[in-house]
Amino acid sequence: MSNNKEFSSEKSSSVKNVLIIGAGGYIGGALCRKFSQTEDFAALALVRPSSDIEGIKPFCKEIIRSQEADISSNDVAQAIRKHDITTVINVAWHIPLESTKEAQFAFDRVPLEAALHGASAVSPDIHVITTSGNFSLITTNGGRITETPPPKGYILPEYLICLDLLAGVNVLKDGLVEEYISNGGNASIVYPSSVYGSAPTRGGFWDFAIQQFITGKPHQGSQPFPPDFMTAWIHVEDLADCYIGVARFGSKGGHYLAAPENLSVSQVSTLFAEAAQVEFLAPVFENKDKVIFDDSHTRELLQLQWKYKVADEVKGWVERIKELGTYFLD
Template identity: 25%
Template sequence: MKVFITGGHGFIGSHVVRKLVEQGHSVRCLVRESSDTSRIDGIEWERFKGDVRSKELMIEGIDGCDAVIHLASPSSWDDINSPYMKQIVEDGTRNVLDAARHHGGLDVVYCSSTIAVNGTDDAVVQNEDTEFTLKDPSLVYAMSKNAAEKICEEYSDLRVVTVCPAEVYGPHDTGMVTAGNLVDFATSPVVLVTRGGTAVVHVEDVADGVIAALEKGKAGGRYILGGENLTIEGLAQLTLEILGLNKKVVVVPTPWIKSLTKVGQTLRLPLPYNPLVIPYATKFWFISNEKATKELGITFRDARATLEPTIEWLKAEGLV
């Protein structure tokens, strides 16, 4: 196949591109002038300059392709409340789907997130059928990703398959999107964590899941791509164990951290953490991967097997 990919130069996307090329497919990647393509340099792929915010450019870019994988999305914490979130995540998704429809109804894989599934105040394992109950307006990214999934449901004339990766770890996370957590655990004298939790997943397993969704996913299907569920405390402790560090991990009560964050933001005081993280880090994003395992035929590494190669890469880079 010839596959059009948005976000192909990103952390997940670069692994998807490499795997597709290794499997003999050709790839056309959407990039902007400012895109850093170093993760996919050295392999053969076609460059198309454009932006998901332009429907016309999406129609032009997808022309001649057989399928679409839509991964483009703000990913750094600094962009998590971006004023462009709706334009990129929601309107951009609609533009990609309209372009796929324009070219005769191409198959589309949309990459969402487990935060679009739901978050809870206690450790409850959720699945693809869980009701999205989040109302907190500070969870802008979660709301926007969930809204984009709803847009995908409108295109019942297309074979649209949605995948929801959990918290993705692995080597070459140069944007420190998740690897930054491990660096913080390693370098803080006392490790302070929130009462929350997440599923962790290796980036290679996510890439396998994305490609399997394109090949085997059911039209209108939704698949969670996640490995082991861990509390933030457990994630910190496992990181320190792998590194051979003996440090205390302290769980800060949710009311305390939320109050401190509110005061810091109101008074514009410097905080030793990114305040935008707190609404997410104080919830549980625990999931079941049973559906993806059964229907897509993929497997997921456990937390240790996910973190160890990430930490080895961080060591090699001199970051821990």
């Protein structure tokens, strides 16, 4: 029997095979690692021909290369049939981000539609789990944010206009998934809050965003977040447990919010700066829209208990960024 850092080929025959699209990314790599540590699931990765697989190879039962440059529904359908896949998880994002949500959507919809249409071509029982973001849940009036998607045509609060690209592309992607569900497809949506922590592959979006906020300067063309930006935070390991929970207990058309800690960017940046031992005078934060993320319903449905807290993990987060070479605070 291999240790829990590597995929075990000795799992029982009752193990269910999960196909992960976007496995080479930040969240996808964590998913491969976490699934490899379960007794009831095995991870298979569907990657592009050019993808670097060294970081995920120890955790995958199989790594499947797409037949063309982009992953297609035919790739997904073939993988499902050949490997008896029961669940498809799409966490693929086009990086670096495009300048408009329409341009970003043109890239992001390719693996998403491949997952949906590939699964439906094989069996209506194949569960497709897609990923969105908590930015696309926020309503005009703020308040308590749960798993319930906002109504069509809602307007972002003024302080979130800077997130039009991220929120907008998620809304467009969610629309495809909701249409698929309404037509009888077996799919569900996970809404991760802001994700931090280490993963087997590259770093995450917030590695840069927090450092930009501390310096007050743009980095790689992106502006720092506004001082009153309110979000919630989840460690990438806890998020991986959420996806596993959806694979185990999720239902057709389900919506699941993973948002353990309500903290503003100002508050998290203060913790980050302290861990990095850099000077930082945090702006006064006021939660003007009274935004509170509440994922209690998801935790109950999926039998989850969050294990990580930002204050306990931020030092390790800083060290991981230094290891990746994406640390630019002086």
